[in-house]
Amino acid sequence: METIKKWLEDATFPQDQRRPLVTLSYAQSLDGSLAVERGHRTLISGEESMRLTHLIRAQHDAILVGIGTVLSDNPQLTVRLSPGKSPRAVVLDSRLRIPLECNLLQRKDHRMIVFSGRGVEAGKQAALEKKGAVVLENEATPGQPINLKEALGALWEHGIRKLMVEGGAKVIASFLNERLVDRAVITIAPFWLGGLALIGQPLVQNLGISSPAVLPSIREPSVEILGSDIIIYGQVGEVQP
Numbered sequence: 188m189e190t191i192k193k194w195l196e197d198a199t200f201p202q203d204q205r206r207p208l209v210t211l212s213y214a215q216s217l218d219g220s221l222a223v224e225r226g227h228r229t230l231i232s233g234e235e236s237m238r239l240t241h242l243i244r245a246q247h248d249a250i251l252v253g254i255g256t257v258l259s260d261n262p263q264l265t266v267r268l269s270p271g272k273s274p275r276a277v278v279l280d281s282r283l284r285i286p287l288e289c290n291l292l293q294r295k296d297h298r299m300i301v302f303s304g305r306g307v308e309a310g311k312q313a314a315l316e317k318k319g320a321v322v323l324e325n326e327a328t329p330g331q332p333i334n335l336k337e338a339l340g341a342l343w344e345h346g347i348r349k350l351m352v353e354g355g356a357k358v359i360a361s362f363l364n365e366r367l368v369d370r371a372v373i374t375i376a377p378f379w380l381g382g383l384a385l386i387g388q389p390l391v392q393n394l395g396i397s398s399p400a401v402l403p404s405i406r407e408p409s410v411e412i413l414g415s416d417i418i419i420y421g422q423v424g425e426v427q428p
Protein backbone atom coordinates (compact mmCIF):
# COMPACT_ATOMS: atom_id res chain seq x y z
CA MET A 188 0.00 0.00 0.00
CA GLU A 189 2.89 2.39 0.88
CA THR A 190 4.42 2.02 -2.61
CA ILE A 191 1.15 2.93 -4.33
CA LYS A 192 0.63 5.81 -1.90
CA LYS A 193 4.07 7.21 -2.73
CA TRP A 194 3.42 6.79 -6.46
CA LEU A 195 0.08 8.62 -6.10
CA GLU A 196 1.76 11.51 -4.31
CA ASP A 197 4.36 11.91 -7.09
CA ALA A 198 1.81 13.15 -9.57
CA THR A 199 3.00 14.54 -12.89
CA PHE A 200 0.48 17.08 -14.06
CA PRO A 201 -0.66 17.37 -17.68
CA GLN A 202 1.38 20.12 -19.29
CA ASP A 203 -0.27 23.38 -20.38
CA GLN A 204 -3.72 21.90 -20.61
CA ARG A 205 -5.61 23.77 -17.90
CA ARG A 206 -7.41 20.60 -16.87
CA PRO A 207 -7.05 18.43 -13.76
CA LEU A 208 -4.85 15.36 -13.62
CA VAL A 209 -7.23 12.43 -14.14
CA THR A 210 -6.84 9.18 -12.19
CA LEU A 211 -9.13 6.33 -13.22
CA SER A 212 -9.84 3.83 -10.46
CA TYR A 213 -12.39 1.05 -10.33
CA ALA A 214 -12.74 -2.61 -9.35
CA GLN A 215 -13.50 -5.48 -11.69
CA SER A 216 -13.80 -9.25 -11.57
CA LEU A 217 -11.56 -11.61 -13.55
CA ASP A 218 -13.94 -11.36 -16.51
CA GLY A 219 -13.95 -7.57 -16.40
CA SER A 220 -17.36 -7.14 -14.74
CA LEU A 221 -17.97 -3.99 -12.71
CA ALA A 222 -21.30 -5.14 -11.26
CA VAL A 223 -23.64 -8.14 -11.40
CA GLU A 224 -25.71 -6.15 -13.86
CA ARG A 225 -26.21 -2.49 -14.74
CA GLY A 226 -27.97 -0.75 -11.89
CA HIS A 227 -26.81 -3.19 -9.20
CA ARG A 228 -24.37 -2.20 -6.52
CA THR A 229 -21.89 -5.08 -6.24
CA LEU A 230 -19.10 -5.39 -3.73
CA ILE A 231 -16.04 -6.39 -5.74
CA SER A 232 -13.07 -5.06 -3.75
CA GLY A 233 -11.83 -6.90 -0.69
CA GLU A 234 -11.22 -5.10 2.60
CA GLU A 235 -7.67 -3.97 1.83
CA SER A 236 -8.32 -2.79 -1.69
CA MET A 237 -11.36 -0.89 -0.42
CA ARG A 238 -8.99 0.88 1.98
CA LEU A 239 -6.81 1.68 -1.03
CA THR A 240 -9.83 3.19 -2.82
CA HIS A 241 -10.41 5.49 0.16
CA LEU A 242 -6.72 6.39 0.23
CA ILE A 243 -6.90 7.31 -3.46
CA ARG A 244 -10.03 9.41 -2.82
CA ALA A 245 -8.17 11.30 -0.08
CA GLN A 246 -5.40 12.15 -2.57
CA HIS A 247 -7.79 13.91 -4.96
CA ASP A 248 -9.63 17.23 -4.92
CA ALA A 249 -12.72 15.76 -6.56
CA ILE A 250 -14.25 12.42 -7.52
CA LEU A 251 -16.44 12.00 -10.59
CA VAL A 252 -19.17 9.45 -11.35
CA GLY A 253 -22.00 9.20 -13.85
CA ILE A 254 -25.66 9.58 -12.94
CA GLY A 255 -26.08 5.81 -13.58
CA THR A 256 -23.88 5.12 -10.54
CA VAL A 257 -25.72 7.66 -8.38
CA LEU A 258 -29.09 6.12 -9.29
CA SER A 259 -27.96 2.53 -8.68
CA ASP A 260 -25.49 2.81 -5.79
CA ASN A 261 -26.50 6.06 -4.04
CA PRO A 262 -22.81 6.49 -3.02
CA GLN A 263 -21.41 8.98 -0.52
CA LEU A 264 -17.95 9.10 -2.15
CA THR A 265 -16.39 10.05 1.18
CA VAL A 266 -13.13 8.99 2.81
CA ARG A 267 -13.95 6.71 5.72
CA LEU A 268 -11.32 3.95 5.73
CA SER A 269 -8.22 6.13 5.47
CA PRO A 270 -7.06 9.40 7.01
CA GLY A 271 -7.69 12.48 4.87
CA LYS A 272 -10.32 14.80 3.52
CA SER A 273 -13.22 13.64 1.37
CA PRO A 274 -13.01 14.90 -2.21
CA ARG A 275 -15.71 17.06 -3.72
CA ALA A 276 -18.26 14.95 -5.63
CA VAL A 277 -18.89 15.59 -9.32
CA VAL A 278 -21.73 13.97 -11.29
CA LEU A 279 -22.32 13.90 -15.04
CA ASP A 280 -26.09 14.23 -15.38
CA SER A 281 -27.20 15.86 -18.62
CA ARG A 282 -30.94 15.55 -17.79
CA LEU A 283 -30.68 16.36 -14.07
CA ARG A 284 -32.11 13.01 -12.98
CA ILE A 285 -30.25 13.17 -9.67
CA PRO A 286 -32.68 12.59 -6.76
CA LEU A 287 -32.85 15.48 -4.28
CA GLU A 288 -32.70 12.97 -1.41
CA CYS A 289 -29.53 11.16 -2.60
CA ASN A 290 -26.61 10.76 -0.19
CA LEU A 291 -24.34 13.13 -2.13
CA LEU A 292 -26.77 15.99 -1.54
CA GLN A 293 -26.90 15.25 2.20
CA ARG A 294 -23.14 15.78 2.62
CA LYS A 295 -22.49 19.01 4.51
CA ASP A 296 -18.73 19.05 3.94
CA HIS A 297 -18.81 20.22 0.35
CA ARG A 298 -20.83 21.70 -2.48
CA MET A 299 -21.13 18.96 -5.03
CA ILE A 300 -20.88 19.78 -8.72
CA VAL A 301 -23.45 18.53 -11.22
CA PHE A 302 -22.84 18.89 -14.95
CA SER A 303 -26.15 19.30 -16.74
CA GLY A 304 -27.02 19.66 -20.40
CA ARG A 305 -27.83 23.02 -21.95
CA GLY A 306 -31.30 24.45 -21.19
CA VAL A 307 -32.27 21.76 -18.71
CA GLU A 308 -35.36 22.27 -16.55
CA ALA A 309 -34.83 25.40 -14.42
CA GLY A 310 -36.98 24.19 -11.48
CA LYS A 311 -34.79 21.14 -10.82
CA GLN A 312 -31.64 23.22 -11.15
CA ALA A 313 -32.95 25.70 -8.57
CA ALA A 314 -33.92 22.86 -6.20
CA LEU A 315 -30.41 21.39 -6.47
CA GLU A 316 -28.79 24.76 -5.84
CA LYS A 317 -31.01 25.20 -2.79
CA LYS A 318 -29.57 21.91 -1.54
CA GLY A 319 -26.06 23.37 -1.93
CA ALA A 320 -25.08 21.88 -5.30
CA VAL A 321 -23.30 23.85 -7.99
CA VAL A 322 -24.96 23.12 -11.35
CA LEU A 323 -22.70 23.78 -14.33
CA GLU A 324 -24.37 23.87 -17.71
CA ASN A 325 -22.43 22.06 -20.41
CA GLU A 326 -22.66 22.57 -24.16
CA ALA A 327 -24.25 19.09 -24.51
CA THR A 328 -28.02 18.96 -24.85
CA PRO A 329 -30.00 16.86 -22.31
CA GLY A 330 -29.60 13.16 -23.18
CA GLN A 331 -26.27 13.74 -24.96
CA PRO A 332 -22.95 12.89 -23.29
CA ILE A 333 -21.50 15.80 -21.35
CA ASN A 334 -18.54 17.24 -23.27
CA LEU A 335 -15.70 16.02 -21.07
CA LYS A 336 -13.03 18.44 -22.23
CA GLU A 337 -15.30 21.38 -21.48
CA ALA A 338 -16.24 19.85 -18.10
CA LEU A 339 -12.57 19.31 -17.17
CA GLY A 340 -11.83 22.93 -18.07
CA ALA A 341 -14.67 24.06 -15.79
CA LEU A 342 -13.36 21.89 -12.94
CA TRP A 343 -9.93 23.47 -13.37
CA GLU A 344 -11.57 26.91 -13.09
CA HIS A 345 -13.16 25.71 -9.83
CA GLY A 346 -9.71 24.95 -8.43
CA ILE A 347 -9.75 21.19 -8.98
CA ARG A 348 -6.26 19.98 -9.87
CA LYS A 349 -6.58 16.24 -9.21
CA LEU A 350 -9.68 14.36 -10.29
CA MET A 351 -10.47 10.72 -9.56
CA VAL A 352 -12.89 9.01 -11.97
CA GLU A 353 -14.61 6.05 -10.31
CA GLY A 354 -17.32 4.91 -12.74
CA GLY A 355 -19.58 3.49 -13.91
CA ALA A 356 -19.08 1.62 -17.15
CA LYS A 357 -20.22 4.36 -19.53
CA VAL A 358 -18.19 7.06 -17.84
CA ILE A 359 -15.04 4.92 -17.73
CA ALA A 360 -15.47 4.15 -21.43
CA SER A 361 -15.92 7.85 -22.28
CA PHE A 362 -12.78 8.94 -20.44
CA LEU A 363 -10.69 6.16 -21.99
CA ASN A 364 -12.14 6.69 -25.41
CA GLU A 365 -11.35 10.40 -25.35
CA ARG A 366 -7.85 9.70 -24.02
CA LEU A 367 -8.47 11.82 -20.94
CA VAL A 368 -6.98 9.37 -18.41
CA ASP A 369 -3.50 10.21 -17.10
CA ARG A 370 -3.08 7.31 -14.70
CA ALA A 371 -5.03 4.29 -13.55
CA VAL A 372 -5.29 2.11 -10.45
CA ILE A 373 -7.42 -0.94 -11.21
CA THR A 374 -8.45 -3.59 -8.68
CA ILE A 375 -8.94 -7.10 -10.03
CA ALA A 376 -10.80 -9.43 -7.70
CA PRO A 377 -10.09 -13.18 -8.08
CA PHE A 378 -13.55 -14.29 -9.16
CA TRP A 379 -15.66 -14.36 -12.29
CA LEU A 380 -18.93 -12.43 -12.22
CA GLY A 381 -20.36 -12.52 -15.73
CA GLY A 382 -22.03 -9.14 -15.28
CA LEU A 383 -21.81 -5.53 -16.50
CA ALA A 384 -18.45 -5.14 -18.23
CA LEU A 385 -16.63 -2.52 -20.25
CA ILE A 386 -16.88 -5.03 -23.08
CA GLY A 387 -19.51 -3.68 -25.46
CA GLN A 388 -18.86 -0.07 -24.47
CA PRO A 389 -17.48 1.91 -27.42
CA LEU A 390 -13.96 2.00 -26.06
CA VAL A 391 -11.89 2.28 -29.18
CA GLN A 392 -13.70 4.32 -31.79
CA ASN A 393 -10.75 4.93 -34.04
CA LEU A 394 -10.28 1.32 -35.16
CA GLY A 395 -10.12 1.18 -38.94
CA ILE A 396 -7.90 0.72 -41.94
CA SER A 397 -7.24 4.38 -42.57
CA SER A 398 -6.61 5.03 -38.88
CA PRO A 399 -4.60 2.29 -37.15
CA ALA A 400 -5.84 1.34 -33.71
CA VAL A 401 -4.22 3.09 -30.82
CA LEU A 402 -5.23 1.56 -27.55
CA PRO A 403 -5.34 3.25 -24.16
CA SER A 404 -3.02 1.26 -21.92
CA ILE A 405 -1.07 1.32 -18.69
CA ARG A 406 2.55 1.91 -19.60
CA GLU A 407 5.11 0.03 -17.58
CA PRO A 408 2.46 -1.24 -15.17
CA SER A 409 3.18 -2.00 -11.54
CA VAL A 410 1.38 -4.79 -9.76
CA GLU A 411 0.66 -5.34 -6.09
CA ILE A 412 -1.40 -7.91 -4.21
CA LEU A 413 -3.67 -6.53 -1.51
CA GLY A 414 -5.47 -9.28 0.42
CA SER A 415 -6.62 -11.56 -2.40
CA ASP A 416 -6.98 -8.75 -4.99
CA ILE A 417 -4.52 -7.76 -7.70
CA ILE A 418 -3.87 -4.05 -8.11
CA ILE A 419 -2.47 -2.94 -11.44
CA TYR A 420 -1.47 0.69 -11.74
CA GLY A 421 0.61 3.18 -13.70
CA GLN A 422 0.64 6.08 -16.14
CA VAL A 423 -1.81 5.74 -19.01
CA GLY A 424 -0.74 6.27 -22.60
CA GLU A 425 -1.34 4.76 -25.98
CA VAL A 426 0.21 1.71 -27.62
CA GLN A 427 0.04 0.49 -31.19
CA PRO A 428 -1.35 -3.06 -30.95
Ligand SMILES: NC(=O)c1ccc[n+]([C@@H]2O[C@H](COP(=O)([O-])OP(=O)(O)OC[C@H]3O[C@@H](n4cnc5c(N)ncnc54)[C@H](OP(=O)(O)O)[C@@H]3O)[C@@H](O)[C@H]2O)c1
Nearest residue numbers: 213214226227253255256281332333354355356357358361
Ligand atom coordinates in the same frame (compact mmCIF):
# COMPACT_ATOMS: atom_id res chain seq x y z
N1 LIG B 1 -16.86 -1.75 -9.91
C1 LIG B 1 -16.69 -0.47 -9.77
O1 LIG B 1 -15.59 -0.01 -9.40
C2 LIG B 1 -17.84 0.47 -10.05
C3 LIG B 1 -17.67 1.86 -9.88
C4 LIG B 1 -18.74 2.70 -10.16
C5 LIG B 1 -19.94 2.15 -10.62
N2 LIG B 1 -20.06 0.82 -10.79
C6 LIG B 1 -21.31 0.22 -11.32
O2 LIG B 1 -21.54 0.75 -12.61
C7 LIG B 1 -22.96 0.73 -12.85
C8 LIG B 1 -23.36 2.08 -13.42
O3 LIG B 1 -22.69 2.27 -14.66
P1 LIG B 1 -23.49 2.86 -15.90
O4 LIG B 1 -22.66 2.63 -17.11
O5 LIG B 1 -24.89 2.32 -15.91
O6 LIG B 1 -23.63 4.41 -15.54
P2 LIG B 1 -22.55 5.57 -15.30
O7 LIG B 1 -21.37 5.39 -16.15
O8 LIG B 1 -22.37 5.75 -13.84
O9 LIG B 1 -23.41 6.84 -15.79
C9 LIG B 1 -23.74 6.91 -17.16
C10 LIG B 1 -24.67 8.07 -17.40
O10 LIG B 1 -24.00 9.32 -17.15
C11 LIG B 1 -24.50 10.29 -18.03
N3 LIG B 1 -23.40 10.90 -18.79
C12 LIG B 1 -23.33 12.23 -19.07
N4 LIG B 1 -22.26 12.50 -19.78
C13 LIG B 1 -21.59 11.33 -19.98
C14 LIG B 1 -20.40 11.01 -20.67
N5 LIG B 1 -19.64 11.94 -21.29
N6 LIG B 1 -20.02 9.71 -20.71
C15 LIG B 1 -20.74 8.76 -20.09
N7 LIG B 1 -21.89 9.01 -19.42
C16 LIG B 1 -22.32 10.30 -19.36
C17 LIG B 1 -25.48 9.60 -18.98
O11 LIG B 1 -26.79 9.81 -18.47
P3 LIG B 1 -27.68 11.05 -19.06
O12 LIG B 1 -27.83 10.79 -20.54
O13 LIG B 1 -28.92 11.01 -18.29
O14 LIG B 1 -26.83 12.27 -18.81
C18 LIG B 1 -25.11 8.14 -18.84
O15 LIG B 1 -26.17 7.25 -19.09
C19 LIG B 1 -23.63 0.43 -11.55
O16 LIG B 1 -24.15 -0.90 -11.56
C20 LIG B 1 -22.53 0.59 -10.52
O17 LIG B 1 -22.73 -0.25 -9.42
C21 LIG B 1 -19.04 -0.04 -10.52
